[in-house]
Amino acid sequence: ADWGGHSGSRLGLDIGGTLAKLVFFESEVCPSWCTGRFAEVIKGLGKSKSENPASADYGFSRQGSFWGEQENELCFYDEELQGYFHFLCFRSEQMERFVSLIAAQELHHDIDEIFTTGGGAYKYAALFSEHLGITLKPVDELGVVVKGISWLLKRPISDEVCWLGEEENRTNKTFESECHFIDSSTNHLFPFILVNIGSGVSIVRVDGTDKFERVSGSALGGGTFWGLCNLLCPDCKDFSEASCKAVDGDSSSLNLTVEDIYGGDYELEGGRKLPGSLVASFFAKAGRGGNLHDDAALLHALITMVSQNICQIAFLNSRIQGVTKIVFTGNFLRQNQVARQVIATNMRRVTATSQQGKQLQALFLQHEGYFGALGSFLHNVE
Ligand code: ADP
Known part of the structure; x- marks a missing residue:
């Protein structure tokens, strides 16, 4: 396994119909200028404007602008690989701004390709190659999800x-x-x-x-x-x-419940029952002017x-x-x-x-x- 390779080998992207998800591995064994910078920028993204004034340039506030957020609570250190895994998501439609950020911060220089899943691997391929010279290499969606789950569950993490x-x-x-x-x-x-x-x-x-x-x-x-x-x-x-x-x-x-219709639980044959609190029809009461x-x-x-x-x-x-x-x-x-x-x-x-x-x-x-x-x-x- 090559855990200390160039920066591109430390990234994984999933560009979905709504959200783009980014995983980034920050190696302690083989730090490089670019991966160090990448980690710094990504860590900065999770910070509020007051903590990180530069964030204002990229519209990092949550209300309708660029970023979802960096998931600090999901970040973990892997003892065996000696590095941190960082997680970040933002709305897929903001991909052009993400690419501009990478270009402005000059984070793309030693990245040739990024394995990417989700429809965005195709949709944004030209954007990445034209502006950053990076090839998005599409990988099968379900296969990578299963791969990711199997791998993470083998790590010694007790609260997954x-x-x-x-x-x-x-x-x-x-x-x-x-x-x-x-x-x-x-x-x-x-x-x-x-x-x-x-x-x-x-x-x-x-x-x-x-x-x-x-x-x-x-x-x-x-x-x-x-x-x-x-x-x-x-x-x-x-x-x-x-x-x-x-x-x-x-x-x-x-919502219209079983109780609204029957006045209480509804007894089925064989001793079973539908509890009165069970929703019989979602939003049905709005039809009565709820x-x-x-x-x-x-x-x-x-x-x-x-x-x-x-x-x-x-x-x-x-x-x-x-x-x-x-x-x-x-x-x-x-x-x-x-x-x-x-x-x-x-x-x-x-x-x-x-x-x-x-x-x-x-x-x-x-x-x-x-x-x-x-x-x-x-x-x-x-
Ligand atoms: P996809 O790959 O299709 O984008 P995700 O697993 O990323 O799928 O899930 C997208 C869904 O996650 C959205 O439809 C919404 O229900 C939910 N969601 C969670 N966080 C956000 C967010 N910040 N903005 C929009 N939707 C969000």
């Missing part, structure tokens, strides 16, 4: 894979307190169903690093949520703000609707495939407590009420949106 406990009190419990980590370096996860929730959803059966098959998908994904969010809550310009607001939302004024001016309620309903639908498709595919572990990834889950909780709770409910098969387990990964970029990066060094 988690499942969520029962939700007891939505207002008082934080995400961390409900998260139970699994040591993935000793318990390998194969086979599992991978549900990658990006702009759209891909569902993949994964039996090993090189053995996987796309089995299903859905066009009702993170992009659907974000698009509807912009239409219904135009004041909410930031994804993190939207997902945080949703946590306190009460969508009972919008309250459409409560952003938190709207956001809660939107996230729940998208997450529950994906969970149901994931459940059915897991049953068809006879696989009990379901791993959810993709940036729709990024800092999205409501989505994770809805998926975890719903998965428990559907497997408990289904009469056949074993309990299915919904698992979440901390680097959820970065496996494509990480897998692309690994193409350079393996």
